[in-house]
Amino acid sequence: MNSKHNHAGSTSSLNQNLLAKKKDFDTQSIFSLKSVSNLSQYNTKSNFGSRRNLNNSSQFSGSSGRLGGSAQALNFNDNESNYSYSSGKKRSGSLANVGVNQRDPTFLGIIRPKFIKRYLGKNIVFCYNLLPILREESEVFCVKFSPSNEFILVGLGNGNIQVYSTKTNGIVNTLANFSPEVDGVKLPVNCFSFRPERKEFKHGNVVVAGCNTDGKLVHWHYPTGQRLSVIDENDNQIFTCQYNQIGSLLASGGANSYISIYDGITQKFQYRLIYGKPETTAGHSNRIFSIKFHPTDLNILLSAGWDNTVQIWDIKSRVSIRSIFSPHVCGDSIDIDFSGNFLLTGSYRKHDSIQVWSISTGKLVRTIPWSILETSSQDKNCLLYSCHFSKAIVSKEEQQHASKEKNNMENSSINLNHYIIAGGGCSSANEVRLFDNESGKCLGIIQNILNTVYSTDISSNERMLAFGGASRALYVYDIDPNLVTEFLY
Numbered sequence: 510m511n512s513k514h515n516h517a518g519s520t521s522s523l524n525q526n527l528l529a530k531k532k533d534f535d536t537q538s539i540f541s542l543k544s545v546s547n548l549s550q551y552n553t554k555s556n557f558g559s560r561r562n563l564n565n566s567s568q569f570s571g572s573s574g575r576l577g578g579s580a581q582a583l584n585f586n587d588n589e590s591n592y593s594y595s596s597g598k599k600r601s602g603s604l605a606n607v608g609v610n611q612r613d614p615t616f617l618g619i620i621r622p623k624f625i626k627r628y629l630g631k632n633i634v635f636c637y638n639l640l641p642i643l644r645e646e647s648e649v650f651c652v653k654f655s656p657s658n659e660f661i662l663v664g665l666g667n668g669n670i671q672v673y674s675t676k677t678n679g680i681v682n683t684l685a686n687f688s689p690e691v692d693g694v695k696l697p698v699n700c701f702s703f704r705p706e707r708k709e710f711k712h713g714n715v716v717v718a719g720c721n722t723d724g725k726l727v728h729w730h731y732p733t734g735q736r737l738s739v740i741d742e743n744d745n746q747i748f749t750c751q752y753n754q755i756g757s758l759l760a761s762g763g764a765n766s767y768i769s770i771y772d773g774i775t776q777k778f779q780y781r782l783i784y785g786k787p788e789t790t791a792g793h794s795n796r797i798f799s800i801k802f803h804p805t806d807l808n809i810l811l812s813a814g815w816d817n818t819v820q821i822w823d824i825k826s827r828v829s830i831r832s833i834f835s836p837h838v839c840g841d842s843i844d845i846d847f848s849g850n851f852l853l854t855g856s857y858r859k860h861d862s863i864q865v866w867s868i869s870t871g872k873l874v875r876t877i878p879w880s881i882l883e884t885s886s887q888d889k890n891c892l893l894y895s896c897h898f899s900k901a902i903v904s905k906e907e908q909q910h911a912s913k914e915k916n917n918m919e920n921s922s923i924n925l926n927h928y929i930i931a932g933g934g935c936s937s938a939n940e941v942r943l944f945d946n947e948s949g950k951c952l953g954i955i956q957n958i959l960n961t962v963y964s965t966d967i968s969s970n971e972r973m974l975a976f977g978g979a980s981r982a983l984y985v986y987d988i989d990p991n992l993v994t995e996f997l998y
Contacts, residue, residue: 618953649977664698682734705756719747762797785829813838840894855896893933898926934961
C-alpha cells in the first residue's frame with residue numbers, strides 16, 4: 510500500500526511539475542521562436558503572425574498552432590484555441606485529442622479562425638480552428654452573410670443551400686435540391702442576392718438563389734426554409750443575380766451574354782440588356798459572371814465577364830453607355846464603393862488582378878498589388894474568382910467626416926468600405942487576402958488552402974469573413990483590427 514501510495518504521490522508530483530512547466534511554456538514561451546529556430550525574440554503584441562519573423566524556413570499555422578518546416582511543433586492551450594476574437598468570449602468545447610490535417614491553412618495579420626464546417630456526405634461535422642480532414646462530394650460555390658449578420662448562406666455543388674447561425678455556429682435550415690439532375694449530376698447554386706425589405710413584400714428575410722444550367726431563380730424564406738417562388742430561364746445558365754438597393758428590380762446574367770431584368774415586386778420579366786451604342790460599345794460578347802446595381806443611381810447597372818470588359822448600362826435607355834476594357838472576370842468579382850464613384854474589379858490573371866476604376870470616366874485609378882516583394886513571382890499570384898468591398902453600415906452622426914457627400918445622402922445611414930477582400934487560386938496559390946481600401950496595404954492573409962477559393966464575403970459589421978470553394982468546406986474567420994498588420998507579403 511505504502512509503495513503504491515508513494516508511487517501515486519510520485520506520479521502526482523510528476524504530473525504537477527509537467528503541468529507547471531506546460532503552464533509556464535504556454536504563458537511565457539509559446540510565442541517565442543528562440544527555442545525552435547534560432548530566430549530573434551518573437552513578441553506577441555507586435556509580431557504575432559508576422560511572416561518576416563518566421564523566416565522562409567518555417568510557417569506558422571494558426572489553425573493548428575504549429576510551425577511548419579524543421580521547427581518544433583507548438584500547440585495552443587485550450588483557452589487560446591477556443592477564444593473568439595470578434596466577441597471577446599471563450600467558446601465551448603475542447604480541441605484535445607482532435608486530429609489535424611497537414612494542409613491546415615495558415616494565416617497572418619488581423620484575422621483568426623472562428624469556425625470551419627466540414628461536409629461528410631449527409632452529415633455536417635463542426636470543428637473549431639481545424640481544417641476538415643474529410644470533405645463532401647460537393648464544392649462550395651457561393652457564400653454570403655445575411656444583411657443582419659445573423660446567418661451565413663452556403664450554396665453547394667449538389668444544389669443544396671445550407672443556412673448557418675453566426676450565434677450558435679449551427680445549421681438553421683437546409684434548402685434542399687430544388688434543381689433536377691442532369692445526366693445524374695445535381696446542379697450547383699452559383700449566386701445569392703438578398704431582397705431588400707419594403708412594405709409591398711409579404712415576407713422579410715428572402716434570398717434569391719441562381720442555379721447554373723437549370724436556369725432557375727428561386728426565392729426562399731431562408732429562416733424557415735420555405736420556397737416562395739421560381740423564375741425559370743430555360744434558355745440560360747445563370748451565373749449571377751442582383752437586386753437593386755430598393756428591391757424594385759432584379760437582374761440576372763449568365764451564359765447567354767445578356768442581362769434579364771425583372772420587376773422586383775411581381776417578379777415578372779421586363780426586358781433584356783443586350784446592345785450598346787455602336788460608336789462606343791456593343792455590349793457583352795461572352796458569359797456574364799458579375800452584376801452590380803449602382804448604390805446611388807437607380808438608373809445605372811454594371812456587369813462583367815469573360816469578354817474582358819465591364820459594361821455600364823443605362824437602364825432607362827436599355828443600352829450600354831460605356832465600356833471599361835481589361836478586367837477578365839470569372840466569378841462574382843466586381844463591386845462599387847458606397848459613394849458610387851469607384852468600381853473594384855478582381856481579374857482571373859497573374860498580374861494586375863485587383864484594380865479600381867473611375868465609373869464616370871472609365872479610367873484606371875489604381876492597381877493594388879497582390880505582393881509588394883521585389884522578388885515576388887507572378888506565377889505565385891492568385892487568379893481571382895471573388896473580390897469585394899466591405900460595406901460597414903454606420904450612422905451619419907458617427908461618420909460626419911467620412912464622406913464629403915454625406916449631406917447629399919437621403920438615407921439615415923451610409924456604407925463605408927474599409928476593406929477589400931479577394932480570393933481565388935491556382936496550382937501554387939489558393940489564398941484569401943484582406944486589404945485596407947484607403948492605403949491598399951494587405952492586412953491579413955489566409956494561405957496554403959487545400960483547393961481553389963470560389964467565393965468570399967465580409968459581414969456588415971466587419972468582424973467576420975467567410976469563404977468556400979473546391980476544398981468542400983465553409984471557413985469563417987474573425988477580424989480584429991487591433992491585431993498586428995506589419996508583415997511582408
